[in-house]
Amino acid sequence: MLKKVLKIIKEAGSIVLFYYYKNISKKNIFYKVDNSPVTSVDYDVNDFLIKELYKLTPDFPILSEENLPDIKLCKNWNTYWLIDPLDGTKEFINKIPEFTINICLIKKNIPLFGVIYIPYYKTLYYSHFGKLFKEVQGCKSVIKKNIYNNNxxxxxxxxxxxxxxxxxxxxxxxxxxxxxxxxxxxxxxxxxxxxxxxxxxxxxxxxxxxxxxxxxxxxxxxxxxxxxxxxxxxxxxxxxxxxxxx
Missing domain, CATH: 3.40.190.80 (D-Maltodextrin-Binding Protein; domain 2)
Incomplete structure (x- = not known):
C-alpha cells in the first residue's frame, strides 16, 4: 500500500504543478465562509485523491478539507484517510512554492501513517513502521533522530x-x-x-x-x-x- 500511496501523491503533485506554471486566473479563486481562499486546483486534486484512495482501500472512508460531511456521520469511523489536497493555498496563489499535499491514515484516533509531498521541490516525507523517510528527486534516505542544537x-x-x-x-x-x-x-x-x-x-x-x-x-x-x-x-x-x- 505504501508504494501505491506514494505514487498517488506524486501524481497529485503533477496536477498541482500543471496549474502552478499555467497561472491560475482570478475566476478560479473562491473564498470560504472564514474568508480563506480555495481554488479549482484544490477541488481537482481533491477529486483525484479521493478516487485513487477509494480504489486502493474501498472500505476506508475519506475525510478531506474540501469535502467535509456532517460530523455526526463520522462518529463511528475507526480507520479513515484524512487528506488536504493543497495545503498552503495562499502560497500557491502568491507563487510561493511552499505548498504541500497531505495524506494520513488515522486508526483509533492515532495518525498512523503520514505522507507530505512538496511538489515544486519534488520532495517527499513519510513515516513507516516508526521510521521517517525523505525522498528528493527519487533519492530516498532515512532521517535519523539526532539531537537538535538550535533555537x-x-x-x-x-x-x-x-x-x-x-x-x-x-x-x-x-x-x-x-x-x-x-x-x-x-x-x-x-x-x-x-x-x-x-x-x-x-x-x-x-x-x-x-x-x-x-x-x-x-x-x-x-x-x-x-x-x-x-x-x-x-x-x-x-x-x-x-x-x-x-
Whole structure:
C-alpha cells in the first residue's frame, strides 16, 4: 500500500504543478465562509485523491478539507484517510512554492501513517513502521533522530499571532522562520528547527500527516494545556492552538 500511496501523491503533485506554471486566473479563486481562499486546483486534486484512495482501500472512508460531511456521520469511523489536497493555498496563489499535499491514515484516533509531498521541490516525507523517510528527486534516505542544537522557531507565514512574541521572551537568543503549509513539521523532524508555535484554530487535515511524521522522528504535538490533538471525529474537525516540538 505504501508504494501505491506514494505514487498517488506524486501524481497529485503533477496536477498541482500543471496549474502552478499555467497561472491560475482570478475566476478560479473562491473564498470560504472564514474568508480563506480555495481554488479549482484544490477541488481537482481533491477529486483525484479521493478516487485513487477509494480504489486502493474501498472500505476506508475519506475525510478531506474540501469535502467535509456532517460530523455526526463520522462518529463511528475507526480507520479513515484524512487528506488536504493543497495545503498552503495562499502560497500557491502568491507563487510561493511552499505548498504541500497531505495524506494520513488515522486508526483509533492515532495518525498512523503520514505522507507530505512538496511538489515544486519534488520532495517527499513519510513515516513507516516508526521510521521517517525523505525522498528528493527519487533519492530516498532515512532521517535519523539526532539531537537538535538550535533555537529556530517556525511560525506561519500567513497566520502570525503576537502571542508568539510573548512566548519567545523566555529565550535570550532565537530566530524565527516563516513558512507556509505542513512543511513546518518536516523541518522540525529533520532538526532544522526546534518548535512550531501555532495559536488559533487549524483543521485536523492541517496537522495529521505532520504529526505522524513528527512522531516518527521522536517529536510530538501538544496543545498549550498539554493535551494530544483529537482525531476521533466526536466533536469537531478543528484543533486548538498547539506546540509541535522535538
Amino acid at each position: 529556530n522557531f517556525i511560525v506561519s507565514r500567513s497566520h502570525y499571532d503576537l502571542k508568539i512574541d510573548t512566548y519567545l521572551k523566555k529565550y535570550k537568543y532565537y530566530s524565527k522562520i516563516k513558512l507556509g503549509s505542513s512543511w513546518k513539521f518536516c523541518l522540525i523532524a529533520e532538526r532544522k528547527a526546534k518548535c512550531y508555535l501555532r495559536y488559533g484554530n487549524t483543521g485536523i487535515w492541517d496537522t495529521a500527516a505532520g504529526e505522524s511524521i513528527l512522531n516518527a522522528s521522536g517529536g510530538c504535538i501538544k496543545t498549550f494545556s498539554g493535551k494530544n490533538l483529537d482525531y476521533s471525529l466526536k466533536k469537531s474537525f478543528l484543533n486548538p492552538g498547539f506546540k509541535a516540538c522535538i
